Amino acid sequence: MESFEPQNYLRKSVIFGLPILMIIFSVLILKSRSYLARPDLMSFAVTFDFLFTIPIIYYFLIRSTKITKNSISILLTLNIILATIFISNQNQFYLNFFKKWFLPLLEVIIIGILVFKVRKGIRDLSEPENRHLDFFNILKKVAESIVPKSLVTPLSTEIAVFYYGFLNWKKPILKENEFSYHKKSAIIAILSSIIFLTITETFVVHKLLVKWNDAFAWVITAISIYTIIQIFGILRAIPKRPIAVLKNGISIKYSFISETFVEFENIRNVEMYNSEILKKGNIKYFSPFGKFEGNNIKIELMNEQTVESFYGIKRKLNTFVLNVDDENEFIKQVKLSLPKT
Incomplete structure (x- = not known):
């Protein structure tokens, strides 16, 4: 049991208590007679406190602590919400100005920092310990240092959609320990068909809806366009994110919508397996597309494994199947790396 440290407790009380007191004081000002007497001036003062004074003071309070700097963005978001609620609509000129001009500028700065750090991370891929990482892995690591943890995977996924969909046109060249999983599968054709049908359907539905309600139609x-872009990004990332047999385990990826790292010590058995999987059985598909993807490999684990799926959704697997184009070589490499019993 941790001993009670008055000094540490007092410091934390100041770090979190002072911003809370300032927020409460700002809200009380908005409810006071002084605000009613000079609404324009007081609105400017309170808006400035919400958007600048309180976050800056909080920054200086946490600067020399272990508290993540990402919490500043959470505080700023909270302050924007409170300001929108408590400042009367007719006096939100300065708040709206901040939302219109400063927020987009902050977004550009954050994206700029992300791009800079990701480019640096990509240059470090030549290091032996980083060779199993790719753009999406580095992007998530960089995002962890910039945005709150809850936003890391959603932000990384959105950027990955556009990167793999529209920016990365380089044909992937597989190393000896890397394995593709799309050549024997029909998933590329299925996703391409879905994109084509969605484009056609979007055009027809838009024509019908625009006669009823123009805004709703758009x-x-x-x-629909956003969905098409998402599917296109997923499709294009499939050949660019191969499965890799590494020194300590297997990096199993499926586009950027399913990923895990299985240590060799956690593998009980790996074998050929072409049978269809029962819905309520213990064996699960690694691919989110399930039976549409097909399977030719089964991996049985000793302990349950966490798989990170689309937008950070997590699921547990113990025994699962996947599709590998060169299944014989894959099994050979894995079995050679398994601990000798």
Whole structure:
């Protein structure tokens, strides 16, 4: 049991208590007679406190502590929400100005920092310990140092969609320990067909809906276009993120929507397996597309493994199947690396 340290407790009380007191004081000002007497001036003062004074003071309070700097963005978001609620609509000029001009600028700065750090990370891929990492892995590591943990995977996924979909056109060259999983599968054809059908359907549905409600028609069209872009990014990333047999385990990836690292010590058995999987059985598909992907390899684990799926959704697997194009070589390399019993 940790001993009670008054000094440490007092410091934490100041770090979190002072910003909370300032927020409460700002809200009380908005409810006071002084605010009603000079709404323009007081709105400017309170908006400045919410958006600048409180976050800056909080930064200086946590600067020499282990508290993540990402918490500043959480505080700023909270302050924007509170300011929007408590400042009267007719006096939100400065708040709206910040939302319109400063927030996009902050987003550009964050994306710029991400791009710079990712480019640096990519240059470090030549290091032996980093060779199993790729753009998406590095992107998530960089995002962890910039944005709150809850936003890391969603932000990384959105950027990955555009990177793999529209920016990375280099044909992948597989190393001896890397294995593709799309050549014997019909998933590329299935996803391509879905994209084509969605484009056609979007055009037809838009024409019908625009006669009823123009705004609603464009909302549905925007959602459809976003879906098409997502599927296209997933499709294009499949050949660019191969499965790799590494020194300590297997890096198993499926586009950027399913990924895990299985240590050799956790593998009980690996074998050929072409049978269809029962829905309620203990064996699961590694691919999110399930039986549409097909399978020719089964991996049985000693302990349950966590798999990170689309947008950070996690699932547990104990025995699972996957599809590998060169299944014989894959099994050979894995079995040679398994601990000798």
